[in-house]
Every structure is written in structure tokens, then in C-alpha cells.
Amino acid sequence: xxxKFEKLILDAKKSRLKKVFVTAVFVSVLLFFxxxxxxxxLSFKVTVTPLEARPFSIEILEGSALVFSDRIxxxxxxxxxxxxxxxxxDEILSVKSDxxxxxxxxxxxxxxxxxxxxxxxxxxxxxxxxxGILVSEKNNPSLKLLPGNYILSVDSRYHIAISKxxxxxxxxxxxxxxxxxxxxINLKVExxxxxxxxxxxxxxxxxxxxxxxxxAGQRKIEIRKNGFQKRSESLELYRVTDEISKTYVLDEQQRxxxxxxxxxxxxxxxxxxxxxxxxxxxxxxTSTPLIRYEVAGYQxxxxxxxQETKNIEFKLEPSYSTIRINSVPKAKVFISKxxxxxxxxxxxxxxxxxxxxxxxxxxVPYSLRVxxxxxxxxSYLAELTSIKDHRLSVSQNQIKNSLDIKMKKxxxxxxxxxxxRSQKGQMANxxxxxxxxxxxxxxxxYEITNQQFSAFSGSSRSDDLPVVGISWQQAALFCxxxxxxxxxxxxxxxxxxxxxxxxxxxxxxRLPSESEWEYVARFANKKKPxxxxxxxxxxxxxxxxxxxxxxAKELVEVHLGKYNDNYVxxxxxxxxxxxxxxxYDMTGNVSEWVHDFYSLEPPNIERVFLNYMGPxxxxxxxIKGSNYTSSSWTELRAAFKQSSQEARSEVGFRIxxxxx
Numbered sequence: 001x002x003x004k005f006e007k008l009i010l011d012a013k014k015s016r017l018k019k020v021f022v023t024a025v026f027v028s029v030l031l032f033f034x035x036x037x038x039x040x041x042l043s044f045k046v047t048v049t050p051l052e053a054r055p056f057s058i059e060i061l062e063g064s065a066l067v068f069s070d071r072i073x074x075x076x077x078x079x080x081x082x083x084x085x086x087x088x089x090d091e092i093l094s095v096k097s098d099x100x101x102x103x104x105x106x107x108x109x110x111x112x113x114x115x116x117x118x119x120x121x122x123x124x125x126x127x128x129x130x131x132g133i134l135v136s137e138k139n140n141p142s143l144k145l146l147p148g149n150y151i152l153s154v155d156s157r158y159h160i161a162i163s164k165x166x167x168x169x170x171x172x173x174x175x176x177x178x179x180x181x182x183x184x185i186n187l188k189v190e191x192x193x194x195x196x197x198x199x200x201x202x203x204x205x206x207x208x209x210x211x212x213x214x215x216a217g218q219r220k221i222e223i224r225k226n227g228f229q230k231r232s233e234s235l236e237l238y239r240v241t242d243e244i245s246k247t248y249v250l251d252e253q254q255r256x257x258x259x260x261x262x263x264x265x266x267x268x269x270x271x272x273x274x275x276x277x278x279x280x281x282x283x284x285x286t287s288t289p290l291i292r293y294e295v296a297g298y299q300x301x302x303x304x305x306x307q308e309t310k311n312i313e314f315k316l317e318p319s320y321s322t323i324r325i326n327s328v329p330k331a332k333v334f335i336s337k338x339x340x341x342x343x344x345x346x347x348x349x350x351x352x353x354x355x356x357x358x359x360x361x362x363x364v365p366y367s368l369r370v371x372x373x374x375x376x377x378x379s380y381l382a383e384l385t386s387i388k389d390h391r392l393s394v395s396q397n398q399i400k401n402s403l404d405i406k407m408k409k410x411x412x413x414x415x416x417x418x419x420x421r422s423q424k425g426q427m428a429n430x431x432x433x434x435x436x437x438x439x440x441x442x443x444x445x446y447e448i449t450n451q452q453f454s455a456f457s458g459s460s461r462s463d464d465l466p467v468v469g470i471s472w473q474q475a476a477l478f479c480x481x482x483x484x485x486x487x488x489x490x491x492x493x494x495x496x497x498x499x500x501x502x503x504x505x506x507x508x509x510r511l512p513s514e515s516e517w518e519y520v521a522r523f524a525n526k527k528k529p530x531x532x533x534x535x536x537x538x539x540x541x542x543x544x545x546x547x548x549x550x551x552a553k554e555l556v557e558v559h560l561g562k563y564n565d566n567y568v569x570x571x572x573x574x575x576x577x578x579x580x581x582x583x584y585d586m587t588g589n590v591s592e593w594v595h596d597f598y599s600l601e602p603p604n605i606e607r608v609f610l611n612y613m614g615p616x617x618x619x620x621x622x623i624k625g626s627n628y629t630s631s632s633w634t635e636l637r638a639a640f641k642q643s644s645q646e647a648r649s650e651v652g653f654r655i656x657x658x659x660x
Contacts, residue, residue, distance in 0.1 A: 112144040119139075126138070269292040318350055330342060466652040470651075489506045490506065533586045
């Protein structure tokens with residue numbers, strides 16, 4: 001009985017335990033589904049398209065979240081994440097906890113796939129196109145394409161173009177192998193003469209005439225035939241046409257003929273055609289041409305070749321002519337730079353063209369080309385031109401030098417300088433001299449300015465007023481400096497920067513001589529010499545020059561009545577009208593140094609002084625012309641002259657130089 005009771009108690013305990021377990025399991029399952037429900041409600045589901053993008057992976061980039069397969073559970077308010085799938089481009093998205101939509105759809109884009117193109121032949125200038133668009137110009141190119149269907153095309157210079165449909169699959173690299181065939185060109189070759197061997201790239205193809213197919217490309221064509229010279233040509237064959245025709249004319253093989261010529265330097269003709277007179281010539285193996293050799297002054301010679309001729313020697317006989325050469329003046333005769341004697345001279349020369357040169361000191365070299373014929377006599381008289389006359393003939397009427405000094409050409413004739421005792425205002429130092437000229441000269445149109453003189457002296461003056469207050473020595477040294485500057489032999493000889501003499505032959509710059517100055521002032525462009533620069537009238541014309549006028553009455557003791565030039569002292573050079581001679585300011589402005597020494601020694605009245613440049617010595621140097629302080633008839637006359645050994649405030653200068 002007791003055992004039975006115990007059994008009942010034990011069964012009751014087991015029943016209670018069973019109920020508790022069942023209840024616990026039920027509660028656990030219930031809690032699980034509640035938690036799952038909450039997770040599903042609070043998480044975000046990621047859906048990916050297209051289907052090929054599955055499976056995929058999710059990676060949290062920013063924020064805080066948990067990832068369970070295709071779901072994201074935010075543990076904070078925000079998260080940014082990346083969706084990745086093989087063969088597709090990564091997509092980056094973001095989500096917030098307060099978003100109402102709990103499902104996110106991600107559309108994945110295909111990534112590019114590597115497409116490798118293989119072919120066995122080497123293409124020349126290939127052009128690869130995808131759907132008609134050029135993508136590469138390389139052999140065996142590698143391309144990156146999105147998955148899809150395409151038309152692949154290739155064109156090569158020497159191969160047949162092809163097009164092919166291709167399919168590019170996602171995720172994996174693709175390889176396409178192509179069979180590309182070379183182009184074949186139909187080539188027709190003929191030769192003259194025929195039955196010659198045709199070689200293409202060194203391989204014999206057949207005998208001409210021949211028609212054959214050869215592969216496109218750079219091909220070397222050779223035509224060979226015994227007894228004839230080989231013909232070769234490089235051809236680029238690439239266009240497929242019906243036919244390419246070539247005809248080759250073969251020249252006979254040549255033989256070498258050794259040549260000798262006496263004298264050398266002639267002309268060689270082969271069957272009438274000029275050819276170079278080399279030490280050896282080549283002719284066709286079976287030809288027998290007529291060869292002629294000619295040298296000017298010699299008798300030409302012809303030789304008919306035979307097939308056995310190996311050597312030819314030409315020895316020509318000279319042909320002579322005579323010529324008598326005379327000249328004025330006597331001159332040395334040169335032919336081909338060889339001295340032949342002095343004129344008059346009789347010469348026996350080869351009958352040909354000769355360049356004869358005649359040379360005499362002081363004269364321009366004379367050249368003469370003569371054509372002499374065999375067995376003839378010739379004569380020639382040459383008149384040489386002096387260097388002086390030549391310089392004069394080519395000289396310009398006006399020049400401008402490196403300092404912008406304008407100079408005018410004068411070619412004076414015989415006249416008398418000075419003035420007669422009967423002339424109103426005449427002074428005792430104005431002795432009359434008859435002067436003549438055989439040399440022309442340039443004479444500066446304006447007085448030398450401060451600006452021009454400063455280039456020599458280094459002065460800071462840069463105006464157009466005439467330079468004054470300089471000595472005769474300074475003026476002469478300026479002339480030498482300007483000669484050196486322009487490449488002329490200096491006119492004045494110096495020692496320790498002091499003039500000690502001069503060189504009459506020099507064409508360098510110098511001061512005008514007294515006779516030149518008076519010629520320009522009194523005679524140039526006039527029918528007869530005048531008393532004043534403006535003429536013979538003892539009335540100062542309007543605008544005659546810068547003189548002692550009303551404006552300068554405070555400066556000078558005596559001035560010219562009502563004459564007014566508006567300048568108290570120096571005026572800019574060229575401020576007054578050009579004078580009859582064509583130069584400026586020979587009347588007034590400043591007086592001017594001239595080349596000559598001053599001397600009161602009476603001249604020889606029976607002598608004509610040629611290119612007179614004054615006495616050999618004297619007291620100081622002559623000053624010519626009036627200035628801004630001048631008012632008397634004595635000073636205004638062109639024959640008036642003064643002298644000085646020192647610089648003066650109203651004295652400047654102008655320059656001259658010989659032309660011939």
C-alpha cells in the first residue's frame with residue numbers, strides 16, 4: 001500500500017515537471033518569434049537587381065549597424081553601407097532609423113570586362129573597331145567592354161578585313177581568337193627582252209612574261225637575264241585590284257673603257273650626248289659608240305669604239321690666234337692671273353675665250369673677255385678709268401653719314417677767291433688768287449651741332465645749336481675721329497693729339513679749304529661769283545640769316561636797322577631758308593673754321609692754284625663767314641676772313657671730304 005502511494009506521488013511530480021517544461025518551451029518559442037518580429041520590423045531588407053548580381057555582400061562604411069545576410073539592423077540613427085557583387089560596380093547607399101520604407105532596392109551596374117583579342121599573324125597598321133568606333137591600332141589588343149553583344153571589325157594594310165559578332169559575358173575575362181588572311185595581289189610582269197627570270201623577295205617565281213598572285217606587303221622585285229643588267233624595284237602592294245602590271249626594260253651589261261685626256265678639263269661626247277670626262281666610262285657590252293673629246297683652244301678628236309676597245313687616249317693639238325692689246329694709260333696685262341707683259345703687247349693665245357685684265361696704278365682694273373678664233377689676228381685698245389674719276393662717277397649728289405650729317409656734292413671750276421681793292425668794304429688780307437679744281441668734294445649742308453660734336457667730346461649738350469667755343473685743333477681732331485669711325489684714312493697727321501700735317505690723298509673728313517668755302521658761298525649754282533652769299537646787292541634780304549639785328553641790339557654796339565631775325569645769339573642750324581648753293585647758314589649764325597693757315601704773304605698773281613689748301617705755315621687759321629654779331633658790309637661779304645689761334649664764342653665749323 002505504501003509503495004502504491006509512493007508511486008502515485010512520483011507520478012504527480014513527473015506530471016507537474018512536464019507541464020513546467022512544456023510551458024517553458026512555449027514561452028521560449030513565443031519570445032523568439034516576438035524578437036524576430038521586432039527585428040524584422042526594425043531592420044532594413046536589401047534587395048539587389050538584376051538576379052545575376054546575387055549573391056552579394058554588405059559592408060558598413062559609416063554609422064553603427066549589424067548586418068545579417070540581406071538585412072541591416074541599425075544600432076544608431078544612421079548608417080552608410082556598400083553593396084558589392086562580382087562583375088558589378090560597387091553601390092554606396094545610406095539609411096536612417098526613422099525611414100518609413102524598410103526595404104531597399106539596389107540596382108547594380110555591370111562592371112567592364114577584359115576582352116583579349118588574339119591572332120597569329122603580324123598586322124601592318126591595324127584598325128580595330130567596336131560597332132564602327134576605332135578602339136585600338138595595336139596587334140593583339142586588350143579591350144575593356146561592358147557585357148553585351150558587339151560587332152568586332154579589323155582592317156590591316158596587307159590583310160583582308162573581317163567583321164565578327166561577339167558576346168561579352170559578365171564577371172569573367174573573355175578571349176577571342178581570330179583567323180586573319182593576307183591579301184593576295186595579281187601581278188603581271190613583262191620585260192624587254194622577254195624570257196627574263198622574275199624574283200620576288202629573292203625567290204624565283206618564273207620567267208617573263210608572267211602573271212602570278214603574291215602576298216600583299218613590301219616586296220622586292222628583281223628581273224635577271226644573262227647579258228643584261230639586273231633590274232630591281234621595291235613595291236608596296238596593298239590594294240586588291242584586278243591586276244598590277246609592270247614592264248621592265250633591261251639594259252645590256254656594260255664594259256669599262258679606260259680613258260686618258262690631254263689636255264684635261266674638256267667636254268666628252270658619247271654618240272653626240274655630253275657625258276662627264278671621267279678616268280673610265282661604261283658602255284653597253286656589244287655597242288660601238290662614236291666618242292668625241294673637245295677642249296677650248298684645241299682641235300677636237302673623234303674615236304670609233306669597237307667591241308675589243310679597252311683603252312682610249314686623247315691627245316689634242318692646240319689652235320692659236322694672235323691679239324695686240326694697247327691701253328691708255330700704259331698698263332700691265334694679266335690672263336688667268338698670269339702676268340703677260342705691259343701694253344702695248346702682242347700675244348699668241350689659244351683660240352678660245354680669254355678673260356684679260358689690265359691694271360695700272362691709280363686706275364680701276366679693266367676686264368675684257370675676248371673670243372679668239374683659230375688663225376686670226378685681233379687687236380684691242382682699252383681706256384682705263386682713274387680711281388678718282390670712278391669714285392666721282394659712282395658718287396651720290398647727297399649723302400648722310402653715321403652722325404646724321406647731310407653732305408652735298410660739289411664739282412667746282414676755276415674762279416678767283418678774295419676781292420679787288422675797289423670793292424666796297426674790301427680788306428687788305430683778301431688778296432686775289434686764281435684757283436682751279438680737279439677734285440670734287442662733299443660739303444656739310446649744316447654747321448656741326450652740339451649734339452653731333454658731343455659724340456666725339458662726351459659733352460652732355462644734345463641740342464641743334466651750332467657748336468662754338470672750340471679750337472681749330474678740336475675741330476680737326478673731330479674730323480679724324482669721324483674718319484676712323486667710318487673706316488677712312490684720317491686726313492690730318494697727328495702727334496700726341498696735336499695736328500702736325502695732313503695727307504692730300506686722303507678721302508677722310510676734314511675742314512673745308514678757304515677756296516672751297518668761297519666757291520660754295522659765292523659761285524655754286526650761280527652764273528658768276530657774287531659779293532655776298534645772296535648776290536651782289538648791298539641790301540640784306542629778308543631771312544638772309546642770323547645777324548646782328550633788332551633782337552640783338554643789347555648784345556652788340558651796331559645792329560642792322562630794321563632787320564629782325566628773332567634770335568639774339570645762335571639759332572638752331574637750318575633755321576633760315578636754303579641758300580642758292582643748296583646749303584644753310586653760310587651767312588650769319590656762327591663764323592666757321594676752315595682748313596688753311598692764315599698768312600699775309602702776297603700770292604703769285606700769274607699762278608693758278610690747283611686744289612688750293614692755303615700756305616704751308618702761318619699765324620693761326622682762317623675763319624670764314626659772318627655771325628650773329630655781324631652788321632657791316634665788310635663782315636657780310638663772302639670774301640671776308642679773320643684769323644685766330646684760340647677758340648672763340650661765335651666760331652664753329654662744318655666739314656668736308658674729297659670724293660676723288
